[in-house]
Amino acid sequence: MQKKEFIRKWMKNLRLCTNLKRNMPTLERKSAIKLSADVAIASTRTSSTSWSQAVISNAIKNMDKILVQSISGQKMHSNMKLCRKILQKSRRVTTRKKVVKRSKSIESRIHVLKGLVPGGNEIMDETSLIREAMDYIASLRVQVEVMTSMASLFE
């Protein structure tokens, strides 16, 4: 199901991207392709995960806002509401931080993981972080699988 949804959304995004600029230089095309794919896979999981919301809000910050609005299929102000929600959630959780004894190596690995999962630094408890990481990995695998098929289609 996620695979179908991703393919549909990615194709729509690609169409929108290539519509905007006819003669794109290769590097721009690479960014457009990657952005379309990242936003598409994230939008298949926005209702249940925070990594996906972080991907979309980062895309909003970094790229042309109009482009992202049309390709994420969400209105601008609803994306902004999502950003605010994420920030609010993280603020609420920090006030109840539990002190759990962990070995230094586990602490440092968790720190690295937070940096790799989008929005990971806003996640305060380990259980949520691990859940987000699992969902993120599953989604990345779908993304890679489809992009690989696409590449073999055109080679």
Next chain:
Amino acid sequence: MSTRRASSRQAASASRVNEQQITDLLARLQQILPEIHSRCRRPSDKVSASRVLQETCSYIRSLQREVGDLSDRLSCLLTTNDVESDEAAVIRSLLMRD
């Protein structure tokens, strides 16, 4: 005095439940990591939490790298015509590869 002991007992049991949750999640994570999964002869083989987290980080990094490389390849392969002209056929072919 007694309320302090009671509340610290509560906190201890709460963190025990949390520990169990984390252990369960790490076990599930272990199942989907290719490196560890292929090396373990049985799923019940214990791998340290630190190792699981380390493998998770490497795996995420390699998947992200793959996405970047694939975007590179596709930027050379895809042109406006490819995507627009036969989109339905492209989607069908992608869906059939299962």
